[in-house]
Amino acid sequence: MNPETCDPRPVIVTGDRPTGPLHLGHYVGSLRNRVALQATHRQFVLVADAQALTDNAQDPDRIRRNILEVALDYLAVGIDPALSTVCVQSALPALAELTQLYLNLVTVARLERNPTVRQEIQARGFGRDIPAGFLCYPVAQAADITAFRATLVPVGEDQAPMIEQTNEIVRRVNRQAGRPLLPEARALIPETGRLPGIDGRAKMSKSQGNAVALSAPPEAIREAVRRMYTDPGHLRVSDPGRVEGNVVFTYLDAFDPDGAAVAELKARYRRGGLGDTAVKARLEAVLDAFLAPLRERRAALAQRPDEVLDLLRDGTKRAQRLTADTLEAVRDGLGVFTLAA
Numbered sequence: 001m002n003p004e005t006c007d008p009r010p011v012i013v014t015g016d017r018p019t020g021p022l023h024l025g026h027y028v029g030s031l032r033n034r035v036a037l038q039a040t041h042r043q044f045v046l047v048a049d050a051q052a053l054t055d056n057a058q059d060p061d062r063i064r065r066n067i068l069e070v071a072l073d074y075l076a077v078g079i080d081p082a083l084s085t086v087c088v089q090s091a092l093p094a095l096a097e098l099t100q101l102y103l104n105l106v107t108v109a110r111l112e113r114n115p116t117v118r119q120e121i122q123a124r125g126f127g128r129d130i131p132a133g134f135l136c137y138p139v140a141q142a143a144d145i146t147a148f149r150a151t152l153v154p155v156g157e158d159q160a161p162m163i164e165q166t167n168e169i170v171r172r173v174n175r176q177a178g179r180p181l182l183p184e185a186r187a188l189i190p191e192t193g194r195l196p197g198i199d200g201r202a203k204m205s206k207s208q209g210n211a212v213a214l215s216a217p218p219e220a221i222r223e224a225v226r227r228m229y230t231d232p233g234h235l236r237v238s239d240p241g242r243v244e245g246n247v248v249f250t251y252l253d254a255f256d257p258d259g260a261a262v263a264e265l266k267a268r269y270r271r272g273g274l275g276d277t278a279v280k281a282r283l284e285a286v287l288d289a290f291l292a293p294l295r296e297r298r299a300a301l302a303q304r305p306d307e308v309l310d311l312l313r314d315g316t317k318r319a320q321r322l323t324a325d326t327l328e329a330v331r332d333g334l335g336v337f338t339l340a341a
């Protein structure tokens with residue numbers, strides 16, 4: 001048996017759409033967990049360019065350009081190619097074939113009920129002109145997850161419905177195959193909840209203009225912190241301020257390593273006598289301390305794009321073998337005719 005298939009470590013799969021630079025929301029929601037778990041799990045990370053095309057078919061350039069950018073973000077943040085396999089989704093034909101097979105196990109009504117898809121359709125203003133590929137991307141995501149036989153998927157809470165839908169497909173495949181062909185997967189969602197955008201909106205997203213990129217230069221960090229939503233009722237330094245819903249404090253909670261100092265700042269802010277400018281100055285320093293080493297690693301790697309592309313190629317090759325094995329098992333389990341060579 002090939003040594004890759006006997007690796008006993010549990011498998012993780014995640015991915016990101018290469019539509020722009022990854023940001024702090026990606027870090028808190030998922031990347032942090034991936035970096036922490038890569039030593040104890042067998043991890044696959046997909047640059048999900050095929051999924052990105054489901055709502056960017058008219059702009060493939062943007063997706064193509066961002067594949068390398070996302071790979072650089074991964075490496076900068078500490079995803080270690082010696083521990084994790086990074087691969088390019090569109091170069092894995094088994095994923096497309098699995099998607100095609102799974103589409104027969106899912107109803108359009110079920111897809112239309114997926115709360116994340118519903119919300120995204122709203123946000124994109126598709127009206128009735130929803131690309132079919134977009135409506136069906138949860139099925140493609142089920143292919144991503146099951147093709148590697150993943151049991152753990154570290155994602156932000158908005159992705160929980162995708163894992164639920166994946167497991168429904170897994171159960172259908174297994175029932176039809178009459179044996180436990182595919183494992184169910186569990187979403188690993190951070191307890192701290194999601195990181196809001198700098199404007200205080202629930203979700204950080206590049207398209208909303210409320211994100212801080214992991215590759216942000218110092219000026220961009222300063223500008224983001226300056227614009228950050230605080231307590232609109234906190235007009236004078238001497239006024240008592242609200243910490244709840246105050247994005248500056250939410251970010252300090254997420255990124256300041258000195259929790260005791262943050263607790264003290266919160267107490268002073270609540271009492272009155274602490275201005276937004278002072279809290280923001282601390283946050284700017286904290287974010288810069290966090291992002292500076294990433295920026296440095298990224299800049300060094302960006303000098304050697306060929307090496308990064310080689311990593312993607314190697315990872316994709318490994319993933320091709322694995323996903324092809326799963327496809328064969330699923331075809332067999334679902335009783336698909338195989339024409340002998």
Ligand code: TRP
Nearest residue numbers: 013014015016017048051141144
């Ligand atoms: N839908 C995910 C997102 O938008 C990206 C993704 C694609 C993914 N394939 C995946 C996440 C597989 C987890 C597992 O963030």
